[in-house]
Amino acid sequence: TLYMRAKDAKSNHPFLNDRKAAEIISCMDYDFSAFDRGWMSYYGVLARAKLMDREVRRFMADNPGCVVVSVGCGLDTRFDRVDDGQVRWYDLDVPAFDPSWTEKVEREGRRLLILSEGVMMYWEEAEVQKFLSILAEGFDELEAHFDLLYKGLVHRSSRHDVLKRMQAEFKWGVTDGSEVVRLAPAWKQLDCINFTDEMRHMLPGWKKLLVPFFYL
Numbered sequence: 001t002l003y004m005r006a007k008d009a010k011s012n013h014p015f016l017n018d019r020k021a022a023e024i025i026s027c028m029d030y031d032f033s034a035f036d037r038g039w040m041s042y043y044g045v046l047a048r049a050k051l052m053d054r055e056v057r058r059f060m061a062d063n064p065g066c067v068v069v070s071v072g073c074g075l076d077t078r079f080d081r082v083d084d085g086q087v088r089w090y091d092l093d094v095p096a097f098d099p100s101w102t103e104k105v106e107r108e109g110r111r112l113l114i115l116s117e118g119v120m121m122y123w124e125e126a127e128v129q130k131f132l133s134i135l136a137e138g139f140d141e142l143e144a145h146f147d148l149l150y151k152g153l154v155h156r157s158s159r160h161d162v163l164k165r166m167q168a169e170f171k172w173g174v175t176d177g178s179e180v181v182r183l184a185p186a187w188k189q190l191d192c193i194n195f196t197d198e199m200r201h202m203l204p205g206w207k208k209l210l211v212p213f214f215y216l
Contacts, residue, residue, distance in 0.1 A: 001045050001049075001074075001076075001118055002021050002024060002025060002074075002075045002076075002077075003025060003032045003035060004035075004041065004042050004045040004046065005018040005021035005022075005045065005046070005049065005077065006018065006021040006022040006024070006025035006026075007042065008042075008046055009021060009022040010022055015046045015047075015050060015202055016046055016049055016050055016053075016081070018049075018077055018080075018081060019080075020077040020080040020081075021075075021077050024075060024077070034165050035162050035165070037161065038161040038162040039161070039207070040161050041160070041161050041162040043199050043202045043203055043207075044195070044199060046199075046202060047195045047196070047198040047199035047202055048117065048118075048147060048195045048198075049078070049117070050198050051193065051195045051197070051198045052078070052115070052117055052145060052147065053078065053081055053082055055145055055193075056068065056078065056082050056113065056115065056145070057082050057084075059111075059113050059143065059145075060082065060084055060086075060087055061084075063110070063111035063113075064084075064086050065086045065087070065088070065110055066086075066087055066088070066110050066111045066112065066113060067087070067088045067089075067090070067105065067106070067107050067110045067111070067112045067113070068087055068088070068089050068090065068112075068113045068114075068115060069090040069092055069105060069112070069113070069114050069115065070089070070090065070091050070092065070115040070116075070117075071092050071096050071114060071115065071116045071119060071131075072092070072093060072096055072116060072117075072118070072119030073091040073092060073093055074093060076091065076117070078115070078117075079091070088106070088110065090105060096119075096131055096134075097127065097130055097131065097134070099134045099137070099138060102134065102135070102137075102138025102139060103138070105139075107139075111141075111143070112139055112141070112142040112143070113142070113143050113144070113145065114135060114142055114143070114144040114145070115144075115145050116144070116145070116146045116147060117147040118147055119147070120146060120147070120148060120149075120172060121147075121148070121149035121153075121154075121170050121171065121172055121173060122168060122169070122170065122171060122172075123171060123172055124171050124172065125171075125172050125183070128172055128180075128183060129183045129184065132180065132183055132184035132187065133184060136184060136186040136187065143190070144187075146177075146180065148173070148174045148177055148180075149170055149172070149173040149174070150173055150174070150175070150216060151172075151173030151174055151175060152173070152216070153170050153173060154170050154171060154172065154173045155169065155170060155171070156170065157169045157170050176192050177189055177192040194215055196211060196214040196215045199211070199214060200214075
């Protein structure tokens, strides 16, 4: 995902223009060329990031000085793209299943947003349920934006244009997001947004004909 964002930043007509991603990539000694043929992932990563950026900015605008925790962030650069000078931002990578991390988030009465992008589809359902419980028990109130995978792609990573070149497996998916509430009844689903809404504006030429299939 870092490479896709950096590649976009170096293009003639960038969608995200993530200069921080390009800066990080320039410091890395790694051959990313194996992922250059993954055009579906390229546009998918950009569409997902742009849509989630939009929703984060909306939350921040409605709740000035809010707190955001990005879970499983890896080398994510969202803060650099959306920082408004007021937000208190936490990037959390590995210890998502250690409930003690919730105690270290300083809120001081501020509204809280939890982000998860490109993470939960790699967890077993029991792990997803545990994570949801940690959030519900660790915070009295929050909003969460979860990037979720269509369940028809679970255990089909070998057909994915990028994951087939990596040792990664899709383990959990959903139909419309209501599965989250079934796993954790304390939650309430506010919305479900298909990032194909954003992707259809990015796809060039004949690739736009595939948009109806991507909505699945």
